[in-house]
Amino acid sequence: MEEKILELLTEEYPDVDFTSSNALVDDGILDSLTITGIIATLTMEFGITIPYEEIIEENFNSIAGLAKMVTKLQSKEG
C-alpha cells in the first residue's frame, strides 16, 4: 500500500519529496492545497470516503500514515 501511494503522489506532485520527512504537514512541506489534492487522489483512486475526523496531521505527516488511514477506511467501507 505504501509503495502504491508513494507512486501515485510522486506522479501527481513531482516537486514534493514525500520521503524527506515524517512530519510533512508540521514541517510545512504540504500546504492545504496539496492536502486537498492528496485527498482527491486517494478518494478517486481507492474509492474511499475520508471523514473529517481523519483529516489530522498524524495521518498526513508521512506516507506510512496515509497508507494506514487508507487501509483502515477500506476495511471499514469494504
Add this chain to the structure above:
Amino acid sequence: MSLTSIYFFLFMTALIIIYFIVPKKVRWIVLLVGSCYFYLAGGLDIFCIACATVAITYFAAIWMEKASQDIKKKRLLLSAAVVLLLGFLTLTKVSSHYGWQYRWLVVPLGISYYTFSLIGYLADVYWKKEKAETNYLKLLLFTLYFPKIIQGPISKHKSIAGQLLEGHEFDYDNLCAGVQLAMWGYFKKLVIADRAAIFVDTVFGGLDNYLESGAILTMAVILSTVQLYCDFSGYMDIVIGISQILGIQLENNFKRPFFSKSAAEFWRRWHITLGAWFKDYVYMPIVISPRLIKFSTWVRNHFGKRTGKAMMNVIPLAVVWLLTGLWHGTGKNYVLWGIYWGAIIITTTVFAPEIKKFNKFLHINTEASSWQLFQMVRTTAIFCVGRLITAPGSLRNSWKILLGMTHSFRLWELFDGTIYTLGLAEIDMKLLVLSIGILWIVGIQQEKSSIRERISGWNALARWSFYAVAFVSIFMLGIYGTGYDASSFAYERY
C-alpha cells in the same frame, strides 16, 4: 475601552499586578473578571448578548457529547446552534449595512471573531477533536478574553483554553518580549496607521476634488493599504505582547504578508487565523463531502483526471472566497472583493503547471532575487487593487478613483508641495515615509532572523535604554485624537 487610551494602560497594569499576586489556582478568575470588566465598558446589553451566545454554545457542546453515537441528534444540535449563532451575526451585519435601527438590536463588539471561535469549538466537539467544556465560566473566559475579543485572533479553543486556565508564573523574559512587541504594535498604530489615515481620509472624504489628480489618488490607495496593515497588525502585536506578559501565547495573525510571492502565500501570511478558520471549517468539509467527490469523479470520467481534480479545489475555494468577502462586509464592493481574490487564487492554482511552463519558456530564473522582488511587488499591487475595491466605501467611488488614476496622472503633484496640503504637513509626511522605511527594513531583518531575540541578547542597560527611547518616540510622534484617545482600530467593526 480603546487599547490606545490611558484607561487601558491603568487597567492592564492593575490586572497584571493582581494576576501575579493571587494564588495560581484562581488566576484564571482574575482574567475572567478583567475580561468581563473590559467588555462591560462597551455596555451591559452587548455583554448579555455575548453571555447568551456562550450559553447556547455551552449547552449544545455538552448535549452533542452526550448524544455520542446518535449522529442525527448530534447533527441537529450542531445545526441549530450554528444557525442561531450565524443568524444573529448575519442580522447584525445586514442591519448595519442597510441602516436598520431597532432598540433591541445592538452590535456586540467583536461579534464576528467570537462567533467564529465558538462555531469552530462546536465543530471540533462534533468531530470529536475536542472535549466539551463543562464549566460555563471557563468557556466564557475563552470567549471574552480581553486581548482577543475585539479584533481576534480567531483562536481555537484547544490551543488557548488550557493556557488561560493555567496559572502562569511571572517571567522576566516574557515581560521584556511582551513589552517589545506591544511597543512595536503601538509604533505601527500610532505613528504610521493613524498618520496615514489623515491623508487617506482627506482624499477619500473629498474625492470629487481630486478626480483630476491620479498620482494623489494612487498615493491614497497605497497609503490606505499601509494604514490597514499597520492598524490591524499593530493591534495584533499589542494584544500578543500583552498576553505574553501574562504567559499566554496567542496565535500570530500576520507574518510580513507583503514579502509574499503569490496571492495564495499572501493569505497564508495575512489574517492567518481567519484563513485557518475557513480552511478547517468550510474548505476541508466541502473537499471531503461525498457530493463533491461524486461530482469530481463524474467530471474526471467525462473530462479527464486533471479537470476532475481541479473541481476539488475550484468549488471549495469559490465558496470560501465568497464567504470571506461577506465576512468583511455585506455591500456589493465586498462581494466583488471576494470574487476578485477568489478568481486570482483559483486561476493561479488551476493553471500552476502552465504558469511554470510559461516561465520556463521565457527563460525566467525564478530563483533570482530580482524575480522574487518582482513577485513581492506584484502581490502588493494585487492587494492595492483589492483595497481600491473596498476602501473608498462604494463601487461608484472605486470607479471614480480608477478613472482618475488612468485619465490624468499629474505626477508632479507629488513633488510640488500639493501633498502637504492634504492633512499632513511636510514634517508629518516625511516622518510617515521614514516610519514606513523603518517598517520595511525591520521586515527584511525579520525575514532573516528574529529581531526580538537579538535585542534580548543585549545587556540590560542597552536594552532598557532602547525601550525608553522607543517609548518616548512613540509617545511624541504618535497621532492622538480628542482627549488623547487615538482613532479606533479598523477591524473593530467586524
